Amino acid sequence: MAQLARRLGVGTSALYNHVAGKEEVLARVRELVSDRIDTAVFDRAPFFDALLIWARSYRDAFARHPATIAVFATTALSGAARTTEMYERVVLAFLAAGWPDDDVMTTLVALENFILGAALDAVAPDEMFDLADATDAPALSRVTAAGRAAAHGRSSDASFEAGLDAILTGLRVRLARLSH
């Protein structure tokens, strides 16, 4: 709140004329994040293709607000109407794809878990491992170097795409299994 007020060139207490407190500010930021998630894609693309686009926009939207990811992941969404709207659209896409009612949320949350974890990783420093420890971990330092050389651009992007590809492959299998 202090930081926000400073950015606005105003006293901290002035904020309380507009919001109830820190919690409301976070709830509103969550709405801004939700607005950036592309749900319209479910209208124009096949389910699994749309899921890929949706997941990418989801991660990007959250990565714009690093400090809030953990808060949002663990805080119940109350008074976040536009976020609920986003969920409703995705749930409808799952159902239209033939997903069984009792497995939609389980699967959606599983996918979300990966997306939020990847959003955290996206805002992490690219160099997670010290060179100091490298001598004690030869295999780790070797594959880290090999991975960095292979991945053009941010390695966090490569991990996100790899994980997303894997989980969507697995979900195709899951859907086939569930609708035996």
Add this chain to the structure above:
Amino acid sequence: MAQLARRLGVGTSALYNHVAGKEEVLARVRELVSDRIDTAVFDRAPFFDALLIWARSYRDAFARHPATIAVFATTALSGAARTTEMYERVVLAFLAAGWPDDDVMTTLVALENFILGAALDAVAPDEMFDLADATDAPALSRVTAAGRAAAHGRSSDASFEAGLDAILTGLRVRLARLSH
């Protein structure tokens, strides 16, 4: 620090005789978490079976320290020898399974992203959606109710298992593809 000192029945400043600051405390907790992750399983079980056990113990270990998940996911590990040790063991298992050098870290981090996201979800309240918003989102509230009825126990566990199953299925396909 204040909370920790209070728990120890000591003044806050007394802590600085033992640790350099808050950051060192967090680094040490990270080591405690790493110690709880089962890496020995890679010695006694086939790769993908071991990966399943490892991932479960990883999530459980982190879920024990909710407040630290986001910090650990975004903070470089310096002076975390036992955490590096954990990574080294897992990397060796990937290599032994025939994983190509330049794709080990990409895949490992992808899997970790899911695990950390699931750990965040595990400490979140079980009721994420208000009943108030339910009227505006009929499909969401229907599948939420159906999911809760189907999942015996915590729904976050069901999501973790579903996601883990999907991602491991996808990784089997990925390994087969990479070693064409």
Add this chain to the structure above:
DNA sequence: ACCTGAACACCGTTCAAGT
């Protein structure tokens, strides 16, 4: 309707002073 400024109960960190 919206701001300021003082006040309160908190933080993490430092440092002189004690034993």
Add this chain to the structure above:
DNA sequence: ACCTGAACACCGTTCAAGT
């Protein structure tokens, strides 16, 4: 070697006072 207690620069929130 390890603690206390005061001090400092921060937090989020409340409230009386101003315009």
